[in-house]
Amino acid sequence: MSQTRRGIAVAALGMVVFASGCATRGQLRDQRSAxxxxxxxxxxxxxxLAADVDRMGSDMNQMASNVDRLRMDLAAMDTDxxxxxxxxxxxxxxxxxxxxxxxxxxxxxxxAPVLDRFAQLVLRHYPDATITVEGFTDPAGSESYxxxxxxRRAKSVRDALVSRGIPASQLRAVGYGSQRLxxxxxxxxxxxxxxxxxxxxxxxxxxxxTLSAVTSR
Numbered sequence: 001m002s003q004t005r006r007g008i009a010v011a012a013l014g015m016v017v018f019a020s021g022c023a024t025r026g027q028l029r030d031q032r033s034a035x036x037x038x039x040x041x042x043x044x045x046x047x048x049l050a051a052d053v054d055r056m057g058s059d060m061n062q063m064a065s066n067v068d069r070l071r072m073d074l075a076a077m078d079t080d081x082x083x084x085x086x087x088x089x090x091x092x093x094x095x096x097x098x099x100x101x102x103x104x105x106x107x108x109x110x111x112a113p114v115l116d117r118f119a120q121l122v123l124r125h126y127p128d129a130t131i132t133v134e135g136f137t138d139p140a141g142s143e144s145y146x147x148x149x150x151x152r153r154a155k156s157v158r159d160a161l162v163s164r165g166i167p168a169s170q171l172r173a174v175g176y177g178s179q180r181l182x183x184x185x186x187x188x189x190x191x192x193x194x195x196x197x198x199x200x201x202x203x204x205x206x207x208x209x210t211l212s213a214v215t216s217r
């Protein structure tokens with residue numbers, strides 16, 4: 001091989017080595033960039049996870065606080081009005097002193113403080129719940145008349161709750177007549193008859209997971 005050809009071959013080999021070195025450095029740069037991107041994404045993911053954990057902890061603390069507040073409100077109704085709390089399989093039941101006169105459906109003035117407190121309870125703890133106001137009578141009178149009277153009582157109480165800030169769309173009124181008597185056979189002026197003349201508030205959450213009943217007798 002002539003000296004000229006040998007020089008050309010050496011130069012070509014040098015260019016190949018140089019090009020290979022450039023390719024290697026380029027690959028290293030690409031790898032470093034990929035690693036840096038992966039590291040950045042991992043850090044961002046860790047930060048999002050930490051934020052989610054903090055938010056979950058805050059939500060749990062708020063939920064615990066709300067439950068404590070509900071217990072306090074129920075205890076206050078017991079203290080102030082002699083309300084009786086009963087835990088049922090489907091929720092809870094609270095008996096509060098709201099009664100009706102014989103053959104009457106108007107809400108008595110003395111029931112106002114209890115209805116005020118119940119409305120506050122709903123607005124504070126069950127703002128999205130559906131509330132059914134169930135009306136009842138004592139066994140005096142025919143079944144059809146008692147159903148009508150019971151429905152009038154339920155509607156009167158429903159209207160009283162609407163006037164206290166609960167949306168009408170959140171309330172339903174149903175009359176059940178003399179069903180589910182508190183004092184069997186007690187009617188008119190008989191002892192215990194007034195306990196049969198009552199309404200019952202059934203509170204159901206939209207998800208259907210919590211059913212609470214507040215009974216006013």
